[in-house]
Amino acid sequence: MAKLKGTGISSVNYPTGMNLGGDPTQALIHMTTTGTFVISLASCDLGQGLKTVLAQIGAETLGVPFENVLIDTGDTDTGPHCMGTFASRTTHRAGNAIIMAAQEARKTMLEIAADELEARPEDMETDGQGFVRVKGSPDRKIHLVNLALAGHFKYGKTVAGRGIFFKPNLGIDPETGKMDPDSTEAHACVMAEVEVDTETGEVKVLKLQSVYEIGRQVNPKLVEGQIKGGSVMGLGHALYESTEPYYPSPEHRPGGFFEYILPLAPDVPEMEIRVLEYPSADGPYGVKGFGEMTANAPIPAIVNAINNALGTEISTHPVTPEIVLQALDAKQSKS
Amino acid sequence: MASKIVTFTLNGRETEVMVKPLTTLAKALREKLGFTATKCGCYEGNCGSCTVIVNGEPVLSCILPVEEVEGQNVLTLEGITPAEGLHPLQQAFHENFAIQCGFCSPGMLMVSKALLDKNPHPTQAEVAEAISGNLCRCTGYDPIIAAVLQVAAGSNGNQGGSHE
Ligand code: FES
Ligand code: FES
Numbered sequence: 001m002a003k004l005k006g007t008g009i010s011s012v013n014y015p016t017g018m019n020l021g022g023d024p025t026q027a028l029i030h031m032t033t034t035g036t037f038v039i040s041l042a043s044c045d046l047g048q049g050l051k052t053v054l055a056q057i058g059a060e061t062l063g064v065p066f067e068n069v070l071i072d073t074g075d076t077d078t079g080p081h082c083m084g085t086f087a088s089r090t091t092h093r094a095g096n097a098i099i100m101a102a103q104e105a106r107k108t109m110l111e112i113a114a115d116e117l118e119a120r121p122e123d124m125e126t127d128g129q130g131f132v133r134v135k136g137s138p139d140r141k142i143h144l145v146n147l148a149l150a151g152h153f154k155y156g157k158t159v160a161g162r163g164i165f166f167k168p169n170l171g172i173d174p175e176t177g178k179m180d181p182d183s184t185e186a187h188a189c190v191m192a193e194v195e196v197d198t199e200t201g202e203v204k205v206l207k208l209q210s211v212y213e214i215g216r217q218v219n220p221k222l223v224e225g226q227i228k229g230g231s232v233m234g235l236g237h238a239l240y241e242s243t244e245p246y247y248p249s250p251e252h253r254p255g256g257f258f259e260y261i262l263p264l265a266p267d268v269p270e271m272e273i274r275v276l277e278y279p280s281a282d283g284p285y286g287v288k289g290f291g292e293m294t295a296n297a298p299i300p301a302i303v304n305a306i307n308n309a310l311g312t313e314i315s316t317h318p319v320t321p322e323i324v325l326q327a328l329d330a331k332q333s334k335s
Numbered sequence: 336m337a338s339k340i341v342t343f344t345l346n347g348r349e350t351e352v353m354v355k356p357l358t359t360l361a362k363a364l365r366e367k368l369g370f371t372a373t374k375c376g377c378y379e380g381n382c383g384s385c386t387v388i389v390n391g392e393p394v395l396s397c398i399l400p401v402e403e404v405e406g407q408n409v410l411t412l413e414g415i416t417p418a419e420g421l422h423p424l425q426q427a428f429h430e431n432f433a434i435q436c437g438f439c440s441p442g443m444l445m446v447s448k449a450l451l452d453k454n455p456h457p458t459q460a461e462v463a464e465a466i467s468g469n470l471c472r473c474t475g476y477d478p479i480i481a482a483v484l485q486v487a488a489g490s491n492g493n494q495g496g497s498h499e
Contacts, residue, residue, distance in 0.1 A: 047436030047473050225432045225474065232475030257381040257470060265463040265476040 001199040005206075006309025010300035011189045015182030016280075016289035017089030022166045025093035026080035029058070029101040031109065031159035033152050035130070035144030037062055039101070040072045042079035043094045048291055049222035050090055056218050057095045057284050061102035062109070063126025068144060088289030091218065092183060093165040095284030101163030108159045112151045116142050184280035186288040187213040190231075192301035193269075196309045198328060201321030203306055205235050205269040208298055212273070215280040215288030223290075227273050230294020236263040237295065238302035238317050343404045345370070346414030354401050361385045361396035364411060372412035372441050376470065383469030386442035387411045393449040395468075412441045415448060423489070424448060427482035435473035442469050447483045456487050 017023050028040040039058050045051045055069040062069070073079065082094065110124040113132035117124075117140050125135050133141035142150075151157045172179045193207040208231050217223050240261035243254065254260035279286025299317055306312070306319055312327040336356045343350055345368070352367050361378075364370040364387070373396055376382035380398040387396045388410040415422045421429065424444050434440045443466060450457060450465040457465065462483045463476070471479065 047434075049435070221432055225435060225478065228475040228477050229435065229473045230475070232477070233472065256379055257377050258379070262470050262472070263476075264467045264470070265480060266460070266467050268463065268476045268480070271475075271477060 001197075004196050004198060004309040006194055006196065006305045006307070008192045008194070008301045008304025008306070008308050009189065010192075010297055010304065012187065012293055012297040014088065014186045014188065014290065014293035014296070016092050016184050016186065016283070017087050017167070017182055019167055019169055019179075019181050021169055023083055023089065023093065025082045025090070025097050025165045027094060027097035027101045027163040028080050029062075029098070029105045029161045029163070031105065031144075031148055031151070033148050035148040036068055036070050037064060037102075037105065038070050038072050039098060040079055041094055041097075042073065042076045042082035043090045044074055044082075044085040045071075046085060048226060049219060050085065050094075053091055053218040053222060054094055054098055057091075058098045058102055060285065061099045062106050063128055063132075064144060065128065065130055068130065086292075088186070088292045089183075090289075091287055092283045092289045095218075095287055096165040096282075097163035099163065099284050100165075101161035104161030104163070105159050106161075108151075108157060108161075109147065112147055112155060112157055112159070113142050115155060116147065116150050183282050184215065184288045186215065186290040186293060188290075188293055188297040190297045190301040192298060192305040194302060194305040194309060196306055196324060198310070198324075201324035201328075203239055203302075203319060203321075203324065205239070205267070205302055205305075207270045207272070208235070208301070209272045210274070210294075210297065211276065212290060212294070213276040213278055213288075214290040215283050216277055216286030217275060218285070218287060220275070223275060224273060226291050227275075227294050228271060230291070231271055231298050232263050232268055233295040234298030235267065235269065235302065236261075236318075238299045238319060239263075240318050240320070242318050339402075341401050341405050343401075343406060344408045346410060352401065356402065357400050359397055360387065360394075360399045360401045360404055360409070363401040364396060370411050370413055372416075374438055374441050376438060381470075382439075382442075383446065383466075384439050384442040386445045386469065388445055388449050391449065391452060393446045410445075410448075412444055415444070422448075423486045424451070424482070427485045428479070431478045431482040431485065433474055433478040433482040439469055439471040439473075443471065443479055447479075447486075451483070451487060457483070459484060462487075 031037050051071040055071050058069045059066045111121045113124050114121040119134045123135050124132055126132050130144050131141040151159055189211045191209040195204045280288045312331050314327050338353050338355050340351055340353050352363050354363055361375050364373050374384045375397050376384035378397050380395050385397040386393045390408050424447055428434050446466050462480045
C-alpha cells in the first residue's frame with residue numbers, strides 16, 4: 001500500500017455558442033438626460049462579471065467612460081431577446097449586439113455634438129473622458145451631460161441604437177453532412193498532478209497547470225476568476241460530483257449537499273494559469289467564449305493523472321475511492 | 336404551540352423577537368427582523384452560507400432554534416459593515432475578486448471574521464480549514480483564502496465597524 005503520484009494532460013477545443021435558429025441576442029441602447037447610456041439586455045450575469053465586460057465593450061464602442069454605461073438586465077418580460085447565458089456565448093453574442101447598437105447611438109450623439117459645436121459630424125471624435133470634440137481643435141468640445149440636454153430639449157433627438165447578433169442557420173449539407181454549428185473556438189491545455197492512496201482509494205490533486213487560448217481578454221482579472229473557479233469545479237466533477245447515485249438505484253440519488261459532494265477549500269490545488277490571446281475573427285474586439293470549458297478541461301487531465309499513477313484504465317468520472325480500488329483489483333487480477 | 340419572546344443582543348443592540356418554538360435563528364433574522372444579509376443556501380446545515388457569530392463562535396443559523404440564543408451575543412454581516420465604506424475583510428474580498436455570485440459571501444465573511452478574531456495571523460492551511468464548512472461554487476476558494484491572508488498581513492483583522 002502506498003501513495004502514488006501521477007501526471008496527466010488534456011487538450012480541449014471548445015465552441016462558442018451554437019447554431020439553433022440563428023442563436024440571436026439583442027441589445028438596445030439609449031442615452032438618458034444625464035448622459036448615461038443604458039444598455040438593455042435579457043442576458044444574465046451569474047456572477048461571472050458579464051455586466052462589467054459588456055459595459056466595457058459598450059463604453060469602448062461609444063467612446064465614453066465606463067462609468068457612463070449602465071447595464072440593465074435580468075427581466076425577460078421587458079428586455080430584448082437573448083437565447084440565454086450558456087454555451088459560453090453571452091460575451092460573444094451580447095458583445096456583438098452591443099457594438100452594433102452602440103455604433104448607431106454614437107452616430108446620433110456625434111450629430112448633436114456637431115450641431116452644438118457648429119462643425120460637421122464627420123469631424124467629431126470622442127475623447128473617452130466624457131467629451132465629444134472637434135478633431136484637431138480639442139478646445140471645441142461638449143460634455144456628455146450638455147450633449148444629452150441639447151438632444152432632449154433643443155433638437156428633439158433620441159440618442160439610441162438597436163443591435164442583434166444573428167448567426168444564419170445554414171443547415172446540413174446532405175451530401176457531406178457538413179455544417180457550421182458554432183462560432184469561434186477557444187482552446188485549452190491542462191496538466192494535472194495527483195497523489196493516489198492505494199489503500200483508501202482517495203485522490204488528492206496537487207497541482208493544476210492551465211493554458212487557455214481565449215481570443216482577446218476584455219477583463220483579465222475576471223478571466224482569471226473564471227479559470228480558477230472552473231478548475232476547482234472541474235476537480236469536483238473529476239473526483240466527487242455526480243447526480244447519479246454511486247449505487248444502482250434512484251433512491252440513493254443525492255438529495256442535498258450531504259450526498260452531493262463539492263470540493264472544499266482544503267481540496268484546492270496549487271494553480272498556475274497562462275492565457276494566450278489570439279483574437280477571433282467574429283467576436284466583439286476578438287473575444288472568444290471560454291467560461292464553460294474551464295470546468296471541463298481539468299477532468300480528463302485529472303483522470304489521466306490517476307491512470308498514470310496507478311497503471312489503470314479508468315475512463316469514467318467521478319473517480320471515487322470505490323472506482324480507484326475496483327480499478328486496482330481489476331489490474332491485479334489481470335496480471 | 337404558543338409563540339414566545341426571545342431576547343438577545345443583535346449587533347450590539349438588545350433585540351426582542353416573537354417566534355413560534357423551533358423557529359430558526361436564520362428565519363428570525365431574515366423574516367422577523369429584516370436582517371437579510373444572512374443567506375440560506377440549503378436550510379440543512381451543510382453549505383455554511385447562513386453562518387453568523389454567536390459569542391465569538393461561527394454557527395449555522397439555519398439549524399439553530401432562536402431560543403438557543405436567548406441572552407447571547409449575535410453578530411451578523413450587518414453588524415460588521417460600517418456605516419461608511421467597508422470592513423477590511425469586505426474590502427479584501429472586493430480587491431481579490433473573492434465574490435462572484437455572492438451567495439456564499441456573507442457566510443465566508445463571518446467565518447473569516449471569527450477566525451481572525453481568534454487567530455490574527457493564520458497560515459494558508461488554517462484559513463482553508465476555517466472555511467472548509469462553507470461551500471463556494473464560483474470562485475474556487477483560492478481568491479477567498481487570498482483575501483483573508485491579505486487582511487491578516489495588513490491589520491489585525493478586527494477593526495472597522497465591529498460592535499462586540
Ligand atoms: S443554509 Fe445553513 S448551512 Fe446551508
Ligand atoms: S461566489 Fe458564488 S458561491 Fe461563492
